[in-house]
Amino acid sequence: MGVVVKGVLVSQDQWTAVDRYITDLFVPPDPILDAALQSTAEAGMPQINVAPNQGQLLHILALSIQARSILEIGTLGGYSTIWIARALPPDGTLVTLEANPAHAEVARANIARAQLGDMVQVRVGPALETLPQLAAEGHDPFDLVFIDADKINTPAYFEWALKLARPGSLIITDNVVRDGAVIDTASDDPSVQGVQRFNSSLAAEPRVTATVIQTVGSKGYDGLAIALVKGA
Ligand code: SAH
Ligand code: DHB
Ligand code: MG
Numbered sequence: 001m002g003v004v005v006k007g008v009l010v011s012q013d014q015w016t017a018v019d020r021y022i023t024d025l026f027v028p029p030d031p032i033l034d035a036a037l038q039s040t041a042e043a044g045m046p047q048i049n050v051a052p053n054q055g056q057l058l059h060i061l062a063l064s065i066q067a068r069s070i071l072e073i074g075t076l077g078g079y080s081t082i083w084i085a086r087a088l089p090p091d092g093t094l095v096t097l098e099a100n101p102a103h104a105e106v107a108r109a110n111i112a113r114a115q116l117g118d119m120v121q122v123r124v125g126p127a128l129e130t131l132p133q134l135a136a137e138g139h140d141p142f143d144l145v146f147i148d149a150d151k152i153n154t155p156a157y158f159e160w161a162l163k164l165a166r167p168g169s170l171i172i173t174d175n176v177v178r179d180g181a182v183i184d185t186a187s188d189d190p191s192v193q194g195v196q197r198f199n200s201s202l203a204a205e206p207r208v209t210a211t212v213i214q215t216v217g218s219k220g221y222d223g224l225a226i227a228l229v230k231g232a
Helices: 012-026 031-042 052-064 079-085 101-113 127-136 154-164 178-183 190-204
Strands: 002-005 008-011 069-073 093-098 120-124 142-147 165-174 208-217 220-229
Touching: 002 012, 008 012, 012 052, 012 208, 012 220, 031 079, 031 101, 052 079, 052 142, 052 165, 052 208, 052 220, 069 079, 069 127, 069 154, 079 093, 079 101, 079 120, 079 142, 093 101, 093 127, 101 120, 120 127, 127 154, 142 154, 154 165, 154 190, 178 190, 178 220, 190 208, 190 220
Parallel strands: 069 093, 069 142, 093 120, 142 165
Antiparallel strands: 002 008, 165 220, 208 220
16 A cells, blocks of 8 residues: 655555665674574564664664663664664673563574674563662662563653663663554553653653654654753
């Protein structure tokens, strides 16, 4: 199914083809990232990882702020984890939070294959339990937080991200448009409602400068929120 815009058929097939064009140009072949996706699919896990060029965007953002410590909420098979961990300096660290032990196991294998096992810690448990633990441990502030877990709890994850960040940190949140359902004020989908609450509170949050960008591509139509913590 597609729609005609200025005489061009715009559809999922079109977005996928253009994403392939972009990926062929900008994303070098990478057997380790390919293997991470393959093992995720073979384990029967959902293929809801970021697209390659989105992983590359996260990597560029991490590089641009010279991130040394990164927090990810929602690991799946570690695909986005590998993209962002590769932006870290040799002494950098990444903590990634995953509720599903089977996902965490697949991710750990993929992270080890990428030779990132020393830098990356996969913590298993619902993030609303592991985030307070991280805070109680007095972990140094994270330079970058990537929020990409269950959408219902996205507002709560953002609150934790702010607590665990510092002025100058970036907080990036995936899936904040949801096929455009985010403008349906009558939506009864709890994930959509979570994202709506998140966007509203992000817009009203005085501690950040933030915006939302719509994304289309091989992973469909969604959006990314980018927030820079003020006061650096
Ligand atoms: N960031 C990954 C995709 C994550 S998919 C990538 O782009 O490659 C979302 C993940 O969040 C799933 O693995 C799911 O099991 C996990 N998740 C769902 N609810 C969670 C929760 N309450 N706490 C932590 N992780 C959760
Ligand atoms: C879903 C989750 C994601 O992180 C994503 O990128 C796409 C879809 C989901 O839960 O449906
Ligand atoms: Mg996502």
